[in-house]
Amino acid sequence: MYETYAEALGASPLPLAFVDLDVFDANARAMAERTSGKPIRVAGKSVRCRALLERVLCAQHGMKGVLCFHPDEAVFLFGKGLDDFLVAYPSLRQDSLRRVAEAVARGATIRLMVDHLAQAKLADRIARDAGVILPLCMDIDMSLSLPGLHAGVRRSPLSDETRALALYREIARLRHVRLEGVMGYEAQVAGVGDAQPGRPARNALVRFCKRLSRSLARERRARVVAALREAGAPVTLVNGGGSGSLASTAADPCVTEIGAGSGLFAPHLFDAYREAVWRPAAGFVLEVARIPGPGFVTCGGGGYVASGPSAPDRLPRPWLPEGLALLPLEGAGEVQTPLSGDVGGLEPGDKVFFRHAKAGELCERFNELVLIQAGKVVGRVPTYRGEGMQFM
Incomplete structure (x- = not known):
């Protein structure tokens, strides 16, 4: 492999970054095979290259739409001909949200993430000024809390259906936003390696937490989505998971799509996953x-x-x-x-x-x-x- 790559690059000025397209494409196919037919929303932050996003979205590998990390990313990609975006992180940047509203007015599908009323109110005001309805997605906390241990990421304060319903009732009073989706990202399953060399005790603990977290994620997402729909929310999108939990997240009947992208490049952190299905690209x-x-x-x-x-x-x-x-x-x-x-x-x-x-x-x-x-x-x-x- 060294000789092949070195000869291919020849006298190219260094340093440089490269992608092996044969491996990249094979990784995309391997990822899609793990999801039992459910689409993968490609994580833009894991690729950060428009040409490669276009490649994987056009290749019929079960990839559909982009999971963006910033509202301006969605606007940029829409301007280049892509569509169907879910912005995974809330934003209070008024200029960015105005650009989103303008793109929606031109036909873009961009869903904004919220987990607090202040975010929804700002989106509502900007949507009102632009004369559009902005679709929202509610971020639900999927972390696992045990005595002396917090497994997961500190992101959303919405840890159960009671809190989710309280926020939805406030959102339902706003006239220019509409809750259409729920995200429940089980980071402690999708983003933590469980096969690190020379660390058997840590690996055993991580696998234990993953088993508990898979059950928790399935139950919590189902309860929240059912409660929101019963309250009248038109929830049609339920996003979960990542490259490290493709199969288990796809097995959740509540989930409609999986957000993933790191497996396309296969960086070295993912070498420590027992269920890795990709090669370095x-x-x-x-x-x-x-x-x-x-x-x-x-x-x-x-x-x-x-x-x-x-x-x-x-x-x-x-x-x-x-x-x-x-x-x-x-x-x-x-x-x-x-x-x-x-x-x-x-x-x-x-x-x-x-x-x-x-x-x-x-x-x-x-x-x-x-x-x-x-x-x-x-x-x-x-x-x-x-x-x-x-x-x-």
Whole structure:
């Protein structure tokens, strides 16, 4: 694989980020096979490249619509010909919401996320001024609370049907918004690895929490959706899950779609999932700039650290050639990244391939992705950043 990629990239200026389209397409098919026919709403933040979003949405792999991380992302993509957006995070940016309302007036389908009345009221006021009805989706907390342990993410305060109904009754009084969907993202199932090497006790605890959380998510989503529909809410969309819970979320009869995208690139955090069904499709390439001593090489650049808790698993990992490792006291540096191990015959100017810890975040570092197919470079496409779209 190293020789294939290195030969394909030839003398391309480094650093660069790339995607193997053959693996990307295979990952899309593998993901779709896990959902029993339920559509996958592609997570834009996990891809952050319009051309690749268009590719996977047009390929009949069971992908339908985009799960956006910012309202301006939805407006941008609509302006480029895509449609059917669910904005996964609430926003109080008035200028962004005005652009959403204008896009809806032009025919866009953009659903905004809410978990507080203030968000709904602002959307209602902006929709009124634009003369449109804005569809809303209610975010329901799917976290698991045990004595001394909170499993999940701190996002929505709506943890049961009572709180969801209270918010809906207030939303129902507004004239220019309409609640159409429910999201229940079981992050502790979809986004936590349960097969980390050398950590059997942690893996056992994570698997235990996942078993409890799957039951909790199914029951809570069902209760909330039933209560909202009984109260008159026209809920037709129920979103849940992620790349790490495709099968279990699809098995929930309440869920109408699964939000997922990381499995398309398969960053290295997903190596620690027992149910992973994908292979690495994306990475970045650095140039060997120095050889500081026997058993070491130093690459230029590389400090592409992923978000989340500060820990070694958020660092990029050397991938190809095999046998290289970051130095624990230096890690991945802003302008240089030293490596140790089986440096083989690496010389200044040679390539070292890395995998990022998370999926789309790598695209915030590069203006374009180099596309490889059948061992050859077949194109270069801009990332969101390359199109001047940095939303956060």
